[in-house]
Amino acid sequence: MQKLGEFKLPNFFNYPPYFTLQPVRETREKQIQLWKELIIDFCRTQKIFVIALEVDFPLFSNAAIERSLSHEAREAFLSALVSDGRAEWMDKGHRKCLVLWHRIQDWADLIVNFVKENGLEDSVMTVEEIRSGVESRGTELHGIDRTVLMRALKVLEHKGKLAIFKGTSADDEGVKFSV
């Protein structure tokens, strides 16, 4: 089986027609389904949050069979993820896509668990500490995309489980938990 680093590629990745958007509806649905699963799996294991359509992305071409996805196909697969709620376009031109292998709500739940497990119920942390601090090391929160994290924090703020306050610069926004 072909591998990308530690990631095991599925076998359809080696079948050339999967790199051409299929014209027949049922076949295309199946094709899109397989690609959606692959993109989500890959991003989750590699901790990739943003896919830029115009930049080389390891999944979008397979040198072994000399095939790569057309722009149209890339957009179709990502759009399918967007309509599933597993991704969001970051710009109107659909050039950048935010991949949410956990939905924002699920990220929010993860944060709450993290807070409880570390006894931080009434503590203060900076946003940067949540992303890269000692406490989050080894958890899924480690290395989380800043945009995603802020969105999840906003959800929790809305529910009154924390308060976000501004620091002097953008890097040190603070969070006061009250779970």
Add this chain to the structure above:
Amino acid sequence: MRRRPGIGGLQNAAVARDQYRLLGENVAKLRTDLMKEQLATFRSQLEDFARKHKNDIRKNPAFRAQFHEMCAKVGVDPLASNKGFWAELLGIGDFYYELGVQIIEVCLATRPHNGGLISLDDLCKLLGQRRKAVRETISEDDCLRAISKLKVLGSGFEVITVGKRKLVRSVPTELNKDHNEILELAQAQGFVTVDEVQRRLNWSSGRATDALETLLEEGLAMIDDGHRDGKRRYWFPCVSSVSSYVGADTL
């Protein structure tokens, strides 16, 4: 005998008829008894055989095929009934019913990918993967037997031969001669181009495009526009072995 008129004559005739019938019944009974005896002997022999080789029959596909052949020669179908002594002895009816259900499952699961046409090789491989836990290996012969039992469901399960390959069809698509020829051609590389079809089969371009379009619509083919030469390739998951892997991913 000359026909005699009168009551006496009629009575005589009736008596004679009764006697003939009695005699006939006796003869028939004698024959049936003899047959029953022979059948009983045969059956006990076959049972002995089956009992003795039970494990071989269950575990060894080649042996199982030969056993079936032997049964067919003497006119016994061990799969005909699940209630007979075969079921009790071997569970062999269950074996094929179970296999039949698994075949349906595999065909349904791979249908979005191959359009309901799967090569017998691939089907066997996938069944093998599903049945790993059971440890009983299965052969193509077993699959064919199980599929022949599925026919009674009328769901269009059928084995078709294209070139050297056997394909199992699980959708009621009618493949005509043109489609079969394309499938046969595609077996070499897994794909064909319109040019290739025209050249190798001596067809007009309309005929080639038409047949390929139909195969595409039926979900039996996939297009590939990614090759360097810029010519569209039509791939057929049912004849390329990759299909087994793609199927396996989704099972």
